[in-house]
Amino acid sequence: MTYRRRPSALHATRAAVACAWLAALAGLALAFEHPAILLAVLLSVVAAGCAAGVGRELGRAAMLAAPLALLIALINPIVSREGITVIARGGEVPVLGPLDITLEAMTYGGVLGLRVLVIVLCAALYAAAVDPDDVLRLFRRVGFRSALTATLATRMVPVLTRDSRRLAEAQRCRAPGGSVRPASRVALVRAVTAGALDRAVDVAATLEVRGYGTVRRAAPLGRPWSRHDLAFAASAVALAALGLGALVGGLGRFDAYPELVAPLGPAQLALGGAIVAAALLPFADRRGIAR
C-alpha cells in the first residue's frame, strides 16, 4: 500500500494533526471493549476511508485482517476457561482439559477480533492518507537519521522484490545445459543481497550530494493552519474528550467475565453516535481539499 495525494480533507491535513486524529480513534479502540464503541470506531474509520477516497485500500487491508480477527474470535472460546453461561460442551480434550464453550468467551473473542480489525484499518488509513514525507519531516526534528533510515529501509522492500524478480527472470533465460552448475537458492539470495548493497551505495552517494552530511536541526515548517488542520485537530480533541468522559462516567463499561455485562442504553448509543459524528464532521468541509 502506498500513499497517493488525493483530493480529500484528510489528505489536505498536516501529518501531525492527521496522526493525532488517527491516534485518537485507535486509542478509543484500545481503551474500550464495549462493542458499541468499537463498532462506532469501526464505522468511523470505514466511512473516513471512503470519504478520503481510499475505500479500496481499506477493503484490501480488511481482507487481510479479517482472517486474523476471525481466528482470534474462534480461538478465544476454545482456550478461555472463564464465563458462566455454557452454550456447548465439547467434552474432555487432552492438554486443554474440559472444552466448555461459554457465551462470555465467545463474545470476548468477538470483541478482540473486532479490536484487531479496527487497529489494522486505522493503520491502513494512515498508510493511504498521511503523507510519509510529512511524517518524516515531523520526526526528523527528533531523530532525523533514524527517521530517514527507517523511510529508506521501508522503500527498499519493493526495490528488493523487483530485483529478485529480475534475477529470477534472468535465470530462466539461461540456456539449458549451458551452465557448469545450476544456481542454488543461496546463490540467488547472495546475488540479490549484493545487488541491494550496490544500490544502497548509490543511494548513499545521492544522500551525500544532496547535503545529507551537513544535516542540522530542521527549521520548523511554518505552514499556516488550514481549515482542515483546525477541523481535524478539533475532532481529535473531541474524540479524546469523549473517551475521557466515557471512562470517567463509566459509560463504556464492559465486563466479559464471569458474566457478560455490556449495558446498551441511550447513553451508550449517544456516545457511539457522538464518536461517529466527531470523527466524520471534518470531512463535511470540502473547500480547498485538492492541491
Added chain:
Amino acid sequence: MSVLRVEHLTYRYPGIAWPALTDVSVSVEEGEFVVLAGESGSGKSTLLRAGSGLVPHFHGGEISGHVEVAGLDTRDHGPGDLSAAAGTLFQDPETQVVMGTVRAELAFPLENRGFRSAAVARGVEEAALALGIAHLLDRPTHELSGGELQRVALGAALAGRPRVVLLDEPTSQLDPVAGDELVGLLRRLNEEWGTAIVLADHRLERCLAAADRVIALIGGEVACDAPPRDFLEWAATNAPALQTPGARMFARAGLRPPPSGVKEARATLRAHDLLPEPTTTPGAEPASGPGGGRPAAGAQPRALHVKHVWQELIKGRTVLRDITLTLERGERVALMGRNGAGKSTLLRCAAGLLDPTRGRIESAGRVALLLQNPGDYLVHERVRDELAPEALAAAGLDSVADRHPRDLSGGESQRLALAIVLAGDEPPAAICLDEPTRGMDRARKGELAGHLREAASSGAAVLVSTHDAEFAAATADRVVLLGDGAVLADGPAPEILSGGWYFTTETARILGGAGAALLPEEGADLLRGRLHVGVAP
C-alpha cells in the same frame, strides 16, 4: 572566476593498483558548458565525483593535488558542504530519488541546508518551474517514468541554484526524446541562469552543439581541452572513437571544419551547395507501414513469428496491441520506440517469460533473451562456475575464469551474459536483446554489433531493442518502430531511420534523409559523389 578548479589531481580508488586520474588539471569558469569525453574507464565519472567531493570523502582512496569548488577546497569540505555550490546528477534515475513525492524530493536538499520554510517553498517552486515539472509536484516518485525521474533528480540537484552542475551520463537510460529534452533543458539553464554545466556523455553528437568546451580524458589523463570544433579536429587523428558521426562523415568526405552539431553541419553543406534535397517529404508515411518490410520467406521455417499478440494487464493498461512480426533466419531487426512503448514486453513474450493474453508466438527453436542488466545473470562466485570451459573460451573469457563475476568490466560482463544465454546444446533460433548498449562507449557498441552480425551469419535471427539509432543503423537491416504497444512502422533500416526526427541517426539528420544514408560512411559517399559531379567545396 573558476567555479571548478582542479590542479594536478592524481587519485587512486582503495584496493586498486593503478590511478583513476593522473595529474589532471582543468578549470571550469562561471557560465561555461563543458562536455567531458572519453571511453568507459577513462576517468570521467571519477573527475565528476572529485568535483562533488565524493572523491575522496565517500570513496576513500589516495589523493594528491587540489580540487576547489566555488572557492571551497574539497579536502576541507565534504559533499554536504559542496552541495550548495555544486549540484550532482548520476546515471541511474532510480537511485537518485529518496523521497516519496516530487515536492519532498525537491525540498530535501534545501531542508538539509537548514533553509527556512518560505525559502524551501520558493526554491521548490522555482526549480519545478524551471524544469517544467510543476505538474508533477504532488505525484508519488515511484509512479514517474525514467525521463520524469531524471528531471526530478536534476531539479533536486538544482534546488538552491548551485553555481555548477556535474552530470554523469544522465541521458544513458533515456529514450531519444527524453534525452534530447534533458540536454535542451541544460542548455536553457546554462544560458538563462548562467549555471556552469559539466556533462559527461558517450553520445557526444547529442551535446556538443551546446558545449563551449570539451575536455577529453584518456586513461585518466587530460588528452584534449579545447572548443568543440578543435576537439573534433584533434579526435580525427588522436581518438577516432570519440568523433561524432557528423565529424566522421565530414572527415571521410574530405570536408572541413568538422561540425559540432546538425545545424552547423547543414550550414557548412549549404554554404558549399552540397546539401542534398531530402528524398522523403517530412511528415510523409514511410513506404512500409506496419507489417511491411519483411523479406520473402524462404524454404526454411521462420526463426520467430509473432502473431496478433496482445498483452493486457489485469486492472492495468494494454501494453501490446495486436503485434504481428516475422523474423527470418539470419535477419537482424532493431526494435525502437519511446520508453513504455512495449519493447521489453514484446521481447519477454517472444522468449516465453510472459504469456501473451491473446495471440500466438511460434519459433523454429529456442529464443534466447539478454535482459537489460547483464549482472542479473551472474550469480556464482567465480566466472568458471557460470559457464562451461569451452563456451568460456569461445567468448574469449577464459583468462578471467577465476575472477568474481562482479569484478569484470562492463564489456566483459555483458559478453559473459550473452555467452550464458547463447550456450547450450541447441543453438537458439532467435536472439533477443533488451537495450544492450545502455552506458556503452562507441568501441564496445562496435564490438557488440560484431558479435550480433556473427550470430546472424550463423543462422539465428537477431531482435534488439534499442534507443540508439546509430547502433540500430550499424547492426540491423530492418527496423520496427513501436508506439503505445502497436507497430507504427516496419521496414528496411534506411527507410525507417532516414525519415524521422528522433529515431534517426546524426548522418540522416544532417543530410535530411537524402539517399537514405544512415552511417557516416554512407553519408560521405553521397557527399563525395556530389563533389565529383562538379560542386566545389
